[in-house]
Amino acid sequence: MDAAIRTEGLSKNYRSHRALRELNLEVPRGVVFGYLGPNGAGKTTTIRILAGLISPTTGSATVLGNDVVDRCEDVQRHLGYLPGEFVGYPDLTGAQYLRYLANLRGGVDWSEVDRLAKRFELDLGKRFKTLSHGNKQKLGIVQAFMHRPELLILDEPTSGLDPIMQREFLALLRETRADGRTVFLSSHILSDVEAVADTVAILRSGELVITQSVEALRQQALRRLELTFSDPPPVDQLKRAAGVQEINWDGGGTVQVEVAGSTAELLRIAAPHQIINVVSHEADLEAIFLDYYTARS
Ligand SMILES: Nc1ncnc2c1ncn2[C@@H]1O[C@H](COP(=O)(O)OP(=O)(O)OP(=O)(O)O)[C@@H](O)[C@H]1O
Known part of the structure; x- marks a missing residue:
């Protein structure tokens, strides 16, 4: 057709x-x-x-x-x-x-x-x-x-x-x-x-x-996660997970991570470390759109 x-x-x-x-x-x-x-x-x-x-x-x-x-x-x-x-x-x-x-x-x-x-x-x-x-x-x-x-x-x-x-x-x-x-x-x-x-x-x-x-x-879009651990967070290991673009850690139990694409590997690495909470923010498609609107040719 x-x-x-x-x-x-x-x-x-x-x-x-x-x-x-x-x-x-x-x-x-x-x-x-x-x-x-x-x-x-x-x-x-x-x-x-x-x-x-x-x-x-x-x-x-x-x-x-x-x-x-x-x-x-x-x-x-x-x-x-x-x-x-x-x-x-x-x-x-x-x-x-x-x-x-x-x-x-x-x-x-x-x-x-x-x-x-x-x-x-x-x-x-x-x-x-x-x-x-x-x-x-x-x-x-x-x-x-x-x-x-x-x-x-x-x-x-x-x-x-x-x-x-x-x-x-x-x-x-x-x-x-x-x-x-x-x-x-x-x-x-x-x-x-x-x-x-x-x-x-x-x-x-x-x-x-x-x-x-x-x-x-959506797969390309950045997703923001907040991971809270009861033990000290495994920051160095998390940094090496696939797709991780940025990690913010203030020395406490919570790390904020920006991930492009799948969060599967990040969560697999985090899981054995006494993780007590995960907050996932929607993928930010708007940022991608605005990028195409303005920057790329
Ligand atoms: N009849 C016309 N005569 C001359 N220029 C025109 C005419 N219609 C549209 N244009 C110009 O052609 C370009 C595309 O206009 P168009 O209306 O297709 O855009 P658009 O994506 O629908 O914009 P918007 O989101 O603002 O409605 C613009 O630069 C507009 O000024």
Whole structure:
């Protein structure tokens, strides 16, 4: 089966500005794929090309096997798309606007609309212009999901959602993946992406810096452990354990250790030394992301 999304040498220039450079991306079906990058990196440009809204300058892209330029209508019919700034007709109510979009898509099962609106506590009877930013975003989410598309392309979908709604939204993404459908989402919010994505791609200045599974990134990430011993800690032995980057010891019973990757050898060395407590802090993925955002090329 075709990949959900494939791009080859995809580039976009806005006059002399190169917003996207030779992007090669493959998003398999049935995953949540996080597309990350700092402001101006080219995320929205990529997404607008994939949604068939703008043309690439060079290179090509297919979405669910359809070329985004030559078969733009097929792409749009099978896609759930949430733009970065979702805009509806000001005087239509949410329900009226969704019915209008549903008709364009050849009809949708309205019970799905009701289910999504209820889930996100969205009043479909209000006019678009009277909705708050977060409620406009919820309407955008409902229109993207209401026809149960095979692929969802979502540009900053959690923007404006409160923490409870964000959690609900992440649950919806997990359910979508469990159905075998695919989600491509851009975000600045690393913790959201980390919580839900299988794979992330990081874009910087229009270029792909890395594509990697979140699991593999986690393996690389530094983990902080605090080990407390009833006897004097075996500091020299701990220093030699695989992955240990740094040890802090103030002369008491507790040592703080930073480990890259597995902590198995460290714990094996510590175990025979009357260890009385182990506190493990989450791997610090954010540090890795920020490193890719700023330092590497
Ligand atoms: N229509 C346009 N005309 C000229 N330049 C543009 C246009 N759209 C985007 N750009 C430029 O292209 C680059 C990439 O923009 P893009 O909106 O794709 O980035 P982004 O990663 O989505 O950023 P953000 O996270 O801030 O939304 C930026 O430098 C931007 O200023």
